[in-house]
Amino acid sequence: MKKEILIIGGGLSGLVTGYLLKKKGNYSIKILEANSRLGGRIYTKKVGSAPIELGATWLWKYNTSLLNLCKELNVNLFEQQMEGDALFEAMSANPPQRFKLPPNQEISYRIDGGTSALLDKLSNELQRCILLNEKVLEFNSSDDKVLVKTPNSTYYCDTVISTLPPKLLVNSIQFSPELPKDVIQISDKTHTWMKDSIKFSVVYDTPFWRKNGLSGVAFSNVGPFTELYDHSNASDNGFALMGFLNGALAPLSLEQRRQKVIDQLTKFFGEEATQHIFYEEKVWRNEELTTFPDNQFIMPHQHNGHIIYQKPFLNGKLFISGSETSKEFGGYMEGAVRRAFNIIENL
Known part of the structure; x- marks a missing residue:
């Protein structure tokens, strides 16, 4: 039976992650994108x-x-x-x-x-896997499955890979059980490139x-x-x-x-x-759907690639990915692609 992977975010990192998983062939994939278009900051x-x-x-x-x-x-x-x-x-x-x-x-x-020409090539490989206008609101993890809720649907999977900017992730999705406090604190002070x-x-x-x-x-x-x-x-x-x-x-x-x-x-x-x-x-x-509004000043690239993002959470059911979590070229397209490869290696 194929392992069910749900990817949050249809930006470059999410699409590359889905593309790489599909190439491996032993996963069932869904990509949930909150916006009416793909690409994120592209x-x-x-x-x-x-x-x-x-x-x-x-x-x-x-x-x-x-x-x-x-x-x-x-x-x-x-x-x-x-x-x-x-x-x-x-x-x-x-x-x-x-x-x-x-x-x-x-x-x-x-x-x-x-730049969207790259997105078009990736999405053509993933057409049946992509769902637009699906903003994730809740993440609920049990012993065997993860339940992910949007305003429209409920999804069940084995593993979730979030490619949202970490600050947006911890401020827009309700987690049960809660994320570790240090993850929330670092994420809340991680710079979102382009914001x-x-x-x-x-x-x-x-x-x-x-x-x-x-x-x-x-x-x-x-x-x-x-x-x-x-x-x-x-x-x-x-x-x-x-x-x-x-x-x-x-x-x-x-x-x-x-x-x-x-x-x-x-x-x-x-x-x-x-x-x-x-x-x-x-x-x-x-x-x-890209940034979380507040008056906090965060230095450009602050906490990009932080060591805390390099491990899975919630008993291996959640990976925090995306460009800002890449140890190299954090915030850039290169970082988004490198992080996708890194996540696949560690699944």
Whole structure:
């Protein structure tokens, strides 16, 4: 009889975990995703011919587990466009200064068709295993089975693998028996990557910045955006700029943030920056299925990969997984993939 495994969370780590379990062939798998979409902090929005990344975007040559997975699934990569000069704004009273990017910088890569192309490949392998709009509320463990409740259903399994950010896990699911106090305390102070980020993208008809010898890379000490990059697609026929906003702008409305971004882009690149087709953004702190809202400040990557996550709980019936629990590259896509492999090795 196949061992029944229930995976909480349909982000990258959950999908890779399910994919690896299916390959082994001796497990019955269900993946419960609270949202109406897969991906978690991977969120590609298709806008015209330019796939816009409002979540996880880049990978590098040292992301070996992720690179090998992309190769196995025939997911194509392309280099981040960095050719040309960059701009830096030190003070709002002065115009941005032009400078040359270092010639030997580390090459970053993006996924052709958007990061969600990787999710599509994984989910195609797991179609019958995935259930959307299933937010887990309760975890009840007995001697022989685990009972997991959502607003819609009750599931029974042998083992649960949670891929939720640990802070979200301990604050959104009721456990019986309770989790150990030290697990709750560490989880509650574990940083959730992206939770403080506001990502935005502005789509254009042409990459007008390039004709002036600019790469689209820009940095600002005064905001509203702090970093900016060329975000055109792999075929270079869909054009956009993408960056990060100062987190202090989260209380503003979308329209207020959009106007501030366009004003700053105009300062950097001239009047052509006002001729945008679309403005898209994601304020990650507002995503209640990703982050748990409180006023506690947690240092970036705090407790990521903590030793406490490296063992099973509740008599081996619960594994706390996900990118933040990875001992390497915690919070990143590479960490999500490595942790999935690690969990499979320890089941």
